[in-house]
Amino acid sequence: MESIKSQQVTFKVFRFNEETDYLPYYNTYVLDVTHEEVVLDILNRIKWDHDGSLSYRRSCRHGICGVCSIKVNGKGILACKSRLFDLVEVFGNEIIIEPLSTKRAIKDLIIDKKDFWDKHAQVKPYLVSDIEEHPAQEHLVSPHDAEKLLEADYCIQCGACHYSCPALAINEEFIGPAAFAAAYRFSADVRDDAALQRLHVVNEETQGVWDCVKCMECAEVCPKDVNPIEKITKLHNMVFEAGIAKNNVATRHAVGFAHSINKHGLLDEGELVRYSEGNIGVMKHIPEAIAMFAKGKIVMPWNMPKSKNLDEVKKLIKSSSTVKF
Amino acid sequence: MEKLKYALYTGCTARESTPELLKSTLAVADKLGIELILLDEASCCGASHLQDYDDFLSLVLNARNICYAEKLGLTMVTICNTCQLNTAMTKHRLDTNPELKAKVNAKLAEVGLEYKGTSEVTHFLYALIQDYGLEKLAAKVQVPLSQFNIAPFYGCHNIRPSELQNLSNGGENPYMPTSLDDLIIACGGVNVNYEEKNKCCGFHAELQSPRTAAILTGNAIAGAMDANADWMVTPCPLCHLKLDVQNHGASKALGRDVHLPVLHMPQMVGLALGCTPAELGLNHHVTKVDFV
Numbered sequence A: 001m002e003s004i005k006s007q008q009v010t011f012k013v014f015r016f017n018e019e020t021d022y023l024p025y026y027n028t029y030v031l032d033v034t035h036e037e038v039v040l041d042i043l044n045r046i047k048w049d050h051d052g053s054l055s056y057r058r059s060c061r062h063g064i065c066g067v068c069s070i071k072v073n074g075k076g077i078l079a080c081k082s083r084l085f086d087l088v089e090v091f092g093n094e095i096i097i098e099p100l101s102t103k104r105a106i107k108d109l110i111i112d113k114k115d116f117w118d119k120h121a122q123v124k125p126y127l128v129s130d131i132e133e134h135p136a137q138e139h140l141v142s143p144h145d146a147e148k149l150l151e152a153d154y155c156i157q158c159g160a161c162h163y164s165c166p167a168l169a170i171n172e173e174f175i176g177p178a179a180f181a182a183a184y185r186f187s188a189d190v191r192d193d194a195a196l197q198r199l200h201v202v203n204e205e206t207q208g209v210w211d212c213v214k215c216m217e218c219a220e221v222c223p224k225d226v227n228p229i230e231k232i233t234k235l236h237n238m239v240f241e242a243g244i245a246k247n248n249v250a251t252r253h254a255v256g257f258a259h260s261i262n263k264h265g266l267l268d269e270g271e272l273v274r275y276s277e278g279n280i281g282v283m284k285h286i287p288e289a290i291a292m293f294a295k296g297k298i299v300m301p302w303n304m305p306k307s308k309n310l311d312e313v314k315k316l317i318k319s320s321s322t323v324k325f
Numbered sequence B: 001m002e003k004l005k006y007a008l009y010t011g012c013t014a015r016e017s018t019p020e021l022l023k024s025t026l027a028v029a030d031k032l033g034i035e036l037i038l039l040d041e042a043s044c045c046g047a048s049h050l051q052d053y054d055d056f057l058s059l060v061l062n063a064r065n066i067c068y069a070e071k072l073g074l075t076m077v078t079i080c081n082t083c084q085l086n087t088a089m090t091k092h093r094l095d096t097n098p099e100l101k102a103k104v105n106a107k108l109a110e111v112g113l114e115y116k117g118t119s120e121v122t123h124f125l126y127a128l129i130q131d132y133g134l135e136k137l138a139a140k141v142q143v144p145l146s147q148f149n150i151a152p153f154y155g156c157h158n159i160r161p162s163e164l165q166n167l168s169n170g171g172e173n174p175y176m177p178t179s180l181d182d183l184i185i186a187c188g189g190v191n192v193n194y195e196e197k198n199k200c201c202g203f204h205a206e207l208q209s210p211r212t213a214a215i216l217t218g219n220a221i222a223g224a225m226d227a228n229a230d231w232m233v234t235p236c237p238l239c240h241l242k243l244d245v246q247n248h249g250a251s252k253a254l255g256r257d258v259h260l261p262v263l264h265m266p267q268m269v270g271l272a273l274g275c276t277p278a279e280l281g282l283n284h285h286v287t288k289v290d291f292v
Ligand code: SF4
Pocket: A161, A164, A165, A166, A167, A168, A176, A177, A211, A212, A213, A214, A215, A216, A217, A218, A219, A228, A229, A232
């Protein structure tokens, strides 16, 4: 039998009771942990052996229900799936245990996830389809069609991506990575009839896909490899394909790259800003542009560098373009 | 050791709004005896936006860029995080999907090119650390940066998603990155730890979501200031544009004045190697580099 390895780890655990505490505080526990133990084992030991009032969510203990997600040293994890030894290897042996969102803490590691579920509801996270009440046979989906869902169907709504998204932390209207992944999951389903409605929702400014900062946090943190940012890119593509992309700064910013590459091979930075913002919107960038010009950071149109063999680039843009705007 | 030689994908920014990045990269390579062949044929990588509009076109153009490194039989080095991510992502998708690769190659054939998958793609930061070596670099330091507290700003696209970065880039842990810290130490400087060092600067939403972008930039500079940094260093010219040029907007959004000099990674290395400020283009900064 493999021998059990153990090491001493210091745990600092976030404590807060919405009903009695004005501010949160941290309790410290020093425990010996074994190479087999996951974070949930430690939470259980603290609760059972040290302080019965410690509160956290758990259920399946198999990475399926998604309720045990918390943050360890700032990283979103499933408590039931993350081994202490792996975490200590990255963060050292002081482990800080916090709820996914300290702002939304109700009691210790338990948070109010209402905002998460509200965002989901916004994108109709279910199949919308007229089905007969007594169908003669089941509605089969071919393996080829099922593949289109990519990994979006694996989401367990743990919220780790949602509460790691910097765009959402600042802009509360932003729909967020988990709900975007759900929007994609159902819109890509051949049985569904509501894709266009969802695309209108994710195409709105401020709340929609355009406000994603592309930080890749959601792809990194997801314990189920859902890769939400990939689904967000797909939603962008679907918005253009469906022909509902509005003519605004966000869409022109994406399209402007194709124009510029066609002309120079490289990006004409100044022209991209002008094209995206329009002749009036661009005015607000003037103070910045003057400061940059003074430091030799602005290339004049007549000096714009061009890629060598530009004709190849032009030819490829002509032959490989798949969408129109 | 054999002379290190790479194909350099400059990206657009280093040829336009951050000329000091290209200048300092070439100066450092020269000092260290690294040969860089400029890929003048390359086009823009699309900066993670072109693919939102036309994913296939973005793949074809990025594959074409890699073809030119393959033709030279060299590893492609990038000097922009976002170029790195887009190029490495393209490579990964083509290398793991023969059907897609064939589709892309059908287009490339029209201009007499073929994507094979024979060149690696890595950021210059990791080429310096992994191929050249930190010890060797430290031995070449002429002017140790020992009087400076330096805040590393990693930038998302060099560290996330780790699944991809493990394959063709530094492959460090995005929750605890160390490369820039190690490089600062090798240059004799004092590395500063702060919460935002591995967070996003907001660059990619700057036009459509200016408030979000400004707050993220402000948080990063404020974090470094509060940790007592004298200046910041970044491997990404896009992060640099946010941190160096846009701190007024960030200050307004935060309601506090935030500004610090920000150096490109090769500018920091160049200073330690004894390059002059002019060789490193330090005059091109909007937030004045006042310490040399
Ligand atoms: S990539 Fe976009 S959606 Fe994902 S965490 Fe970053 S900002 Fe949020």
